[in-house]
Amino acid sequence: MITIEPLAEDLAPKLAVELGLKPDEYEKVVEILGRRPTITELYMYSLMWSEHCSYKHSRKALRMFPTSGPHVLQGPGENAGVIGVGDGWAVAFKMESHNHPSAIEPYQGAATGVGGIIRDIFTMGARPIASLNSLRFGTLDKPRQRYLFEGAVAGIGGYGNCLGVPTVGGEVYFEEAYEGNCLINAMSLGVMREDEIIRAVAAGPGNLVLLIGSTTGRDGIGGASVLASQEFDERAEDKRPAVQVGDPFEEKLLIEACLELLGQELLVGLGDLGAAGLTSSASEMASRGGVGLDIDVLKIPAREDEMKAFEFMVSESQERMLAVVEPGNLEAAQAICTKWGLRSTVIGTVTDTERFVVREGDEIVADMPASTLAHDAPIYDPAMTRPAYLDEVQAFDPLTLALPTEPADLGATLLRLLASPNICSRRWIWEQYDHQVILNTVVLPGSDAAVLRIGDEGRGIAVSSDCNGRYCYLDPYVGAQIALAEASRNVACAGGTPAAITDCLNFGNPEKPEVFWTFYESIRGLADACKEWGIPVISGNVSFYNESFGSPIYPTPTVGLVGVMDDVTKHATASFKDAGDVVFLIGESLEELGGSEYLKVAHGMVAGRPPALDLGLEGDVQGSVREAIGAGIIKSAHDCSEGGIAVSLAESCIAGRIGADVHLHDGLHPTASLFGETQSRIVATVADTDAEQFVTILLEHDVPYGVIGTVGGDSLKICERLDVSVEKLAGAFEPTLERLVAGEFASEELREG
Amino acid sequence: MRFGVVIFPGSNCEQDVIRATHYLGFESEYIWHGDTDISGFDAIVLPGGFSYGDYIRTGAVARFSPVMAEVVRFAEKGGPVLGICNGFQILTEAHMLPGAMLRNRGLKFICKTVNLRVEESACQWVDTQAGSVIQIPINHNEGNFVCDAETLAALNANGQVVLRYVEADGSTAPGGSAPNGSLDDIAGICNERGNVFGLMPHPERVVDPITGGTDGQPFFTTIVQRLAEVAG
Amino acid sequence: MARYEIYVTYKKGIFDPPGATAERALVNLGYEGVHEVKIGKYIRMEADADLSVVSEMCEKLLANPVIEEYRIELVGEA
Amino acid sequence: MARYEIYVTYKKGIFDPPGATAERALVNLGYEGVHEVKIGKYIRMEADADLSVVSEMCEKLLANPVIEEYRIELVGEA
Numbered sequence A: 001m002i003t004i005e006p007l008a009e010d011l012a013p014k015l016a017v018e019l020g021l022k023p024d025e026y027e028k029v030v031e032i033l034g035r036r037p038t039i040t041e042l043y044m045y046s047l048m049w050s051e052h053c054s055y056k057h058s059r060k061a062l063r064m065f066p067t068s069g070p071h072v073l074q075g076p077g078e079n080a081g082v083i084g085v086g087d088g089w090a091v092a093f094k095m096e097s098h099n100h101p102s103a104i105e106p107y108q109g110a111a112t113g114v115g116g117i118i119r120d121i122f123t124m125g126a127r128p129i130a131s132l133n134s135l136r137f138g139t140l141d142k143p144r145q146r147y148l149f150e151g152a153v154a155g156i157g158g159y160g161n162c163l164g165v166p167t168v169g170g171e172v173y174f175e176e177a178y179e180g181n182c183l184i185n186a187m188s189l190g191v192m193r194e195d196e197i198i199r200a201v202a203a204g205p206g207n208l209v210l211l212i213g214s215t216t217g218r219d220g221i222g223g224a225s226v227l228a229s230q231e232f233d234e235r236a237e238d239k240r241p242a243v244q245v246g247d248p249f250e251e252k253l254l255i256e257a258c259l260e261l262l263g264q265e266l267l268v269g270l271g272d273l274g275a276a277g278l279t280s281s282a283s284e285m286a287s288r289g290g291v292g293l294d295i296d297v298l299k300i301p302a303r304e305d306e307m308k309a310f311e312f313m314v315s316e317s318q319e320r321m322l323a324v325v326e327p328g329n330l331e332a333a334q335a336i337c338t339k340w341g342l343r344s345t346v347i348g349t350v351t352d353t354e355r356f357v358v359r360e361g362d363e364i365v366a367d368m369p370a371s372t373l374a375h376d377a378p379i380y381d382p383a384m385t386r387p388a389y390l391d392e393v394q395a396f397d398p399l400t401l402a403l404p405t406e407p408a409d410l411g412a413t414l415l416r417l418l419a420s421p422n423i424c425s426r427r428w429i430w431e432q433y434d435h436q437v438i439l440n441t442v443v444l445p446g447s448d449a450a451v452l453r454i455g456d457e458g459r460g461i462a463v464s465s466d467c468n469g470r471y472c473y474l475d476p477y478v479g480a481q482i483a484l485a486e487a488s489r490n491v492a493c494a495g496g497t498p499a500a501i502t503d504c505l506n507f508g509n510p511e512k513p514e515v516f517w518t519f520y521e522s523i524r525g526l527a528d529a530c531k532e533w534g535i536p537v538i539s540g541n542v543s544f545y546n547e548s549f550g551s552p553i554y555p556t557p558t559v560g561l562v563g564v565m566d567d568v569t570k571h572a573t574a575s576f577k578d579a580g581d582v583v584f585l586i587g588e589s590l591e592e593l594g595g596s597e598y599l600k601v602a603h604g605m606v607a608g609r610p611p612a613l614d615l616g617l618e619g620d621v622q623g624s625v626r627e628a629i630g631a632g633i634i635k636s637a638h639d640c641s642e643g644g645i646a647v648s649l650a651e652s653c654i655a656g657r658i659g660a661d662v663h664l665h666d667g668l669h670p671t672a673s674l675f676g677e678t679q680s681r682i683v684a685t686v687a688d689t690d691a692e693q694f695v696t697i698l699l700e701h702d703v704p705y706g707v708i709g710t711v712g713g714d715s716l717k718i719c720e721r722l723d724v725s726v727e728k729l730a731g732a733f734e735p736t737l738e739r740l741v742a743g744e745f746a747s748e749e750l751r752e753g
Numbered sequence B: 001m002r003f004g005v006v007i008f009p010g011s012n013c014e015q016d017v018i019r020a021t022h023y024l025g026f027e028s029e030y031i032w033h034g035d036t037d038i039s040g041f042d043a044i045v046l047p048g049g050f051s052y053g054d055y056i057r058t059g060a061v062a063r064f065s066p067v068m069a070e071v072v073r074f075a076e077k078g079g080p081v082l083g084i085c086n087g088f089q090i091l092t093e094a095h096m097l098p099g100a101m102l103r104n105r106g107l108k109f110i111c112k113t114v115n116l117r118v119e120e121s122a123c124q125w126v127d128t129q130a131g132s133v134i135q136i137p138i139n140h141n142e143g144n145f146v147c148d149a150e151t152l153a154a155l156n157a158n159g160q161v162v163l164r165y166v167e168a169d170g171s172t173a174p175g176g177s178a179p180n181g182s183l184d185d186i187a188g189i190c191n192e193r194g195n196v197f198g199l200m201p202h203p204e205r206v207v208d209p210i211t212g213g214t215d216g217q218p219f220f221t222t223i224v225q226r227l228a229e230v231a232g
Numbered sequence C, D: 001m002a003r004y005e006i007y008v009t010y011k012k013g014i015f016d017p018p019g020a021t022a023e024r025a026l027v028n029l030g031y032e033g034v035h036e037v038k039i040g041k042y043i044r045m046e047a048d049a050d051l052s053v054v055s056e057m058c059e060k061l062l063a064n065p066v067i068e069e070y071r072i073e074l075v076g077e078a
């Protein structure tokens, strides 16, 4: 038996630091091994113990989330969470970030982000049926930002369209705070029967480890630790090799082959190769199953010559899956892979030693307790302090500003808001995405939430992803709650009942006390709201170190919410329908302009307190509209978010190409009344013959409401405050994004900045 | 009457076609690209998607699948063949239909519902009244049809142009109404005999009203009626 | 084993969307004097085959004779 | 006015899916002895610019320096 070759005494600690391990973390590795690590072991630990893989800074705070509920079949801890949606149908979903790779190469970064999250879904045994994307960039007057935006959208479409997985929704904001660090969060959902859930577990000593899919190259080496776990700054240049090219065709074949393998029960376990590649999936599958693994890197199909053992173990080459197969099933399993034109190679075996052994031919290059990679990473209690900037920004009172009161000015302001990149139509984005394939999309992008049918018996789900980073910057606790409130309000406006969420928590450097405080407060706020409304968190992802040149992004805890619908035909959309329909405002308006799009657009300010959120009221408002949609009397429902009620009304007019005449008796300053972003408000319309029944429902739910006007005409009239033709509203709302990127596609500092 | 829907590696609309035909009460089943026996099918559909990832050229590799030799024979005997989107691209690569596809003029993938005018044509797959305007979604990156002048003249002369992109009122905008830059606003063509039909729009997406419309139904019902009449 | 390089370009008269877009983009970037930008494929391969066989590969798969033409160069032994 | 030809290819180590697919397809078509198929871009243009300017165009637009490398040839006067 050949003895293992540890690194030289002087070299090991130095390399450890280079790979991102802290000195005491390195000591822990030595302690676990009882000797200095080999180079392969050091790479494996440094990646598995990186923030990205180990959640060492966030793990404790995440325990605040409620994770169980009536719908939950699989909570956090697996590749994706799973809920039951009725009739034996189950939906798996998760959201993940691919921020840093996308900042280097937007097309491939975003594309491989979609590829990664979709592998998480079918690894669970679910067929991917939809994706959403949540994007953040700097302002589009900067060429570099246009380049990132266009590239990311093209990459998301290029990958998802080829797979035949529709991209049905998402969100996008443009803020200076994201200029040096764009956010690309991808969410994916899959459907299966409840009894088909698979867990990524290796079991049965003597079973074979089968690597399926693409060849292994040097691409993305160290991607996880290098890109996602260090502050991202000008040094990014040197990290370019970490970019990977996605192959959606290979992934499509993987989906079909893996679902067929699982369907025929030919696999003991299945895992996907994501961040930290083979090291991560293999060690996690082993530790979950309490077994060991023995892998020979020379068996791995290599894409390049002279690859080192550690390169095989940490390569992030895309479109690869790891399966555990009983010897008796190997032939049948490989036959299916071959049928789909996929490579499949036995690279090792499951052992009963609980050790992860890596060989290079007959030389042992790594030998460690398998579970220590996945579970023994240190867990930190980062220091936190309330950021100094908060008192200053929160002290600001928007009502001290000179606010417009004249109809002409208010009308002009509405048009400016509708044309603002953060509010304008997202059509330019979703028209580059196949949002219909698989024929489940009942409500297309452009409304509040996307509605998908599940099966052919009329069941469905409504999905939305939301987060207003500005609110979280001004008050992380409330801001995070509003993210959840808006997601579930969007789902309620479509007719869905919130069942569970996934999240993608994008923050700066957690080792900075002020950043960690915003992280902790966001989670506390989100967790409190989840408990209040009985909405569990079943999966998620944390992305730290979203900073560049020293300043953190806005705290951005993106929420992806899935609501269930027993009868998918009972849904609503945002567009006004017929003249004469009665317009209701559910909820009540307060004088809240803090953190509003109005403040940003009209005064170039991000200040004040975000709108207050009354959890009880929010729940009641949503419940009343949901019940009315279920009763089949709602003709349109649209919530008030950025831009306030004026923008909400305008969007419903534009979508329905019909006007409305409304009166607001709120006694507020006209500007606050029209553009304030008070939460817990929904604009809904019903046929006048149904108005009475709607009122009865609203009274039962004991929610404040007003009958504010009627649908009709070809302009939006709001009291004597403003009167603008639908034509004009649409003219401001629709062309913005196209205009901002059109022709500019190639411009000076294109890739520089 | 049975539709056969071919699955190529990378096809992704095959289950949509099956679902649409079943919704209409028709029989339909998958055909694997490696199969060489397609007897027992009365009409063949090449579905949309990205066969072989659209690498090299759309449809360039799929065209050589074993099943395609059979599809060619089937068509030569007068059997009805429908190519939707990637299926249309495969039909041109296989020279079962003239012309070829280029990248969309704007170099962007386009997924949206468009207005189409049904032309007077020899196509056996549609009997919708010529001149009527219908709404069907397109969903492609390479739908920019081209062919040389003689071919175009022949297409027009023989009534082989089946569908054209138009404005909502059925008119053609100056400079053309094709969102993808397609030559002469062509959205769908058939062979001289009218049994082989390729179109870029996705009729299967507007068969069940819950997914947005019914304008796609005739593209499946017509051929069924035709075959029934022939069978007498 | 021979090394080949193959150049696939659109036939004369076939509009080339990527080329046209690149040309416009370059002009926008301030490179006025740019014309006739055409974007084709540059394929490299090693093959145990002589030129006639390689042109067969082009006719069949690597190029589409309806819209494209190609040029093959034998660039050496592998 | 000079005529340039530009060859854009993936950097070493970057995976080339189209090339890999073409290789598999050719083998399936019976051309066994085919290896290392790589598909890049072949760009031709006329420009009132010298080589340094053209390589600037490549850096900014025609190639993606993150994953691609390029070679420029001056092929004559136009």
Ligand SMILES: Nc1ncnc2c1ncn2[C@@H]1O[C@H](COP(=O)(O)OP(=O)(O)O)[C@@H](O)[C@H]1O
Pocket (backbone or CB within 6 Å): A133, A134, A135, A167, A168, A169, A170, A171, A172, A423, A426, A429, A430, A444, A445, A446, A447, A448, A449, A450, A465, A466, A490, A641, A642
């Ligand atoms: N990046 C995106 N990809 C796909 N759809 C998007 C994207 N951004 C926004 N949308 C869609 O545009 C519509 C409006 O988005 P948004 O303004 O965020 O809605 P809301 O304010 O109700 O959350 C929604 O249907 C949303 O799904």
Ligand SMILES: [Mg+2]
Pocket (backbone or CB within 6 Å): A447, A448, A490, A638, A639, A640, A641
């Ligand atoms: Mg909304």
